[in-house]
Amino acid sequence: MRVVVVGGGIGGLALGAGLRRRGYEVAVFDRDTDVAHTGGYHITLDERAQSALRELVEPHLVRRLLASASALRHRDRDAFWDRRGRLLGFGPELGGGAGVDVDRITLRTLLAEAVGDDLHLGRTVSGVERGGADRGGVDQGGLDRGGAGRGGDGAPRVLFADAAPVTADLVVGADGTHSLVARHLAGGPVNSPAGIVGVSGRTARGDLSAGERRRLGLRSGLATGPRGSALYVGFLDPVGNAALDAPELRMSRTTGPTYIWGAMVAEAAAACLRGLRGAELRDALPGLFRERGWAGHTLEVIARADPDSVAAYRFHAASTRAGDLAPWPAGRITALGDAVHATPPTAGMGAGAAIRDAAALLRHLGDAGEGGTALVEAVGRFEAGMRRRGSEVLTLGMRTVRLILAADSPVDAAAEVGGLR
Ligand SMILES: Cc1cc2nc3c(=O)[nH]c(=O)nc-3n(C[C@H](O)[C@H](O)[C@H](O)COP(=O)(O)OP(=O)(O)OC[C@H]3O[C@@H](n4cnc5c(N)ncnc54)[C@H](O)[C@@H]3O)c2cc1C
Structure with missing residues (x-):
C-alpha cells in the first residue's frame, strides 16, 4: 500500500x-x-x-x-502566581510521572x-x-x-x-x-481563532536577576492578570534534568537551564503588537502588561529574552x-x-x-x-x-x-x- x-x-x-x-x-x-x-x-x-x-x-x-x-519528574511542581508575582499555590507533585519536555x-x-x-x-x-x-x-x-x-x-x-x-x-x-x-x-x-495572541521566547535562567531566579525556581508556572493577560513560564533543562542519563546520545537544542515563556493577551488588546518581531516585539510587551497592573519584576523574564527567539502567533x-x-x-x-x-x-x-x-x-x-x-x-x-x-x-x-x-x-x-x- x-x-x-x-x-x-x-x-x-x-x-x-x-x-x-x-x-x-x-x-x-x-x-x-x-x-x-x-x-x-x-x-x-x-x-x-x-x-x-x-x-x-x-x-x-x-x-x-x-x-x-527534560524530565518533568526532576522539576519542582508547577506554581500559580498573580500579576504581582505573589504565589497563589502549587500544582500536583510531578515526581511519579514519566512526562518529558523536548525541543521541538x-x-x-x-x-x-x-x-x-x-x-x-x-x-x-x-x-x-x-x-x-x-x-x-x-x-x-x-x-x-x-x-x-x-x-x-x-x-x-x-x-x-x-x-x-x-x-x-x-x-x-x-x-x-x-x-x-x-x-x-x-x-x-x-x-x-481562539481569541488570544501568544508571544513566546526563551530566556536563559542565568540571565535573570537573583531575585527572579529565586522566585521562579526550577519549575514551570502560570500567572494570570486582568483584561485577558497571562504569562506562562516553562522551565526546561535537558542537560541537568535529562530523562535518560546518556550524554553521548544527547542532541538537545537547549543546553542549559532555560525559561520558555508564553505571554498571552486577548486579541483585541494585541493590535499594537501587529507587525512587530524580535527585539521590537519583546520590548513592546512589558508596557502592555504594566498597563494591566503587572509588577515590573514579573516581566523581567520577557525583557531578558534572546530577541531572535521572540515570535507572536494567534491561537486557533x-x-x-x-x-x-x-x-x-x-x-x-x-x-x-x-x-x-x-x-x-x-x-x-x-x-x-x-x-x-x-x-x-x-x-x-x-x-x-x-x-x-x-x-x-x-x-x-x-x-x-x-x-x-x-x-x-x-x-x-x-x-x-x-x-x-x-x-x-x-x-x-x-x-x-x-x-x-
Ligand atoms: C513552526 C511551528 C512551531 C511550533 N511551536 C510549538 C511549540 O513551541 N510548542 C508546542 O507545544 N507546539 C508548537 N507547535 C505546534 C505543534 O508542533 C503542533 O501542535 C503539533 O506538533 C501537532 O502536529 P501536526 O503534525 O499536526 O502539525 P505541525 O507540527 O504544525 O506540522 C504541520 C506541517 O505541515 C506543513 N505544511 C502545511 N501546509 C503544507 C502544504 N500545503 N504543503 C506542504 N507542507 C505543508 C508545515 O510546514 C508543517 O511542517 C508548533 C508548530 C509549528 C508549525
Whole structure:
C-alpha cells in the first residue's frame, strides 16, 4: 500500500516513520526546506505520547529522544502566581510521572531521521483530488467544496503547483492548523481563532536577576492578570534534568537551564503588537502588561529574552465536541493532528495527540484486510478514535483559554479598578 502524507511536522513525520518501519511505501511532503530551520520551543510528551512513539520509531531513537529531553519528574511542581508575582499555590507533585519536555526542533529532527529519504522537503502541496469515477473535484485549498474527498474507490492524488501529481492508496493530511487537506474534506474551515495572541521566547535562567531566579525556581508556572493577560513560564533543562542519563546520545537544542515563556493577551488588546518581531516585539510587551497592573519584576523574564527567539502567533482552536471533529465520511483521504483538532498550546498536548493519532492510524491500517472497502473502514475506525482524543485535548486547552478570557470583561475591569480583585 502506498501512503502519501501531506505535512512533515510532528504528526506527519511520526506517521511516516511508523509506516516505513512496517514496510509500507510512504512519501511525506513538507514545504519547509530544512526540518531544523523551523520555529518552535518545547513540546511536552506525556506517557501516552511516548508509548505511541515507541510503536512508531526504533528503540534507539526513543533513547536519543529521552537523553535530549527534560524530565518533568526532576522539576519542582508547577506554581500559580498573580500579576504581582505573589504565589497563589502549587500544582500536583510531578515526581511519579514519566512526562518529558523536548525541543521541538530536536523531536522533529529525530523523526525526520526515522523517515529518511521518504521525506521530501521544499514540496508545497497545492491541492488534493479524490479518486474514483467522480475525479475532477480538484481542490486548491478553497472553501466551497461542500464535502469533497469522500467515497470514491479510486486512488486519490496530491497536487503540486510546480510538479506532477502523486497518486496514493491513502492520502493523510498532517498539514497543521491551516490544513488544506482538512478544509478540502470538510468543505470549509475546521477551526477558528481562539481569541488570544501568544508571544513566546526563551530566556536563559542565568540571565535573570537573583531575585527572579529565586522566585521562579526550577519549575514551570502560570500567572494570570486582568483584561485577558497571562504569562506562562516553562522551565526546561535537558542537560541537568535529562530523562535518560546518556550524554553521548544527547542532541538537545537547549543546553542549559532555560525559561520558555508564553505571554498571552486577548486579541483585541494585541493590535499594537501587529507587525512587530524580535527585539521590537519583546520590548513592546512589558508596557502592555504594566498597563494591566503587572509588577515590573514579573516581566523581567520577557525583557531578558534572546530577541531572535521572540515570535507572536494567534491561537486557533477546533470545536471541543468530538462530534464536530473530522466532519466527513471516511474515505481514502483523511487527516490527523492539528489539521483536525487544532489545539491552543495551553494544553501542552497538541504534539502528543498528533503522535497518538499516527500510532492509531498505523494500528488500524495493520488490522485492515485487503481491498478499498477494508481500507475505508479502517480509516473510519481511526477517525472515530481521533475525534475522542481531539475532544479531550481541546477541552483541556480551552479551559485555560477561557480562564484568561474571563478576565477580559468590563466587570473584571471594574473589579480591578476598585481594587476588588
Ligand atoms: C513552526 C511551528 C512551531 C511550533 N511551536 C510549538 C511549540 O513551541 N510548542 C508546542 O507545544 N507546539 C508548537 N507547535 C505546534 C505543534 O508542533 C503542533 O501542535 C503539533 O506538533 C501537532 O502536529 P501536526 O503534525 O499536526 O502539525 P505541525 O507540527 O504544525 O506540522 C504541520 C506541517 O505541515 C506543513 N505544511 C502545511 N501546509 C503544507 C502544504 N500545503 N504543503 C506542504 N507542507 C505543508 C508545515 O510546514 C508543517 O511542517 C508548533 C508548530 C509549528 C508549525
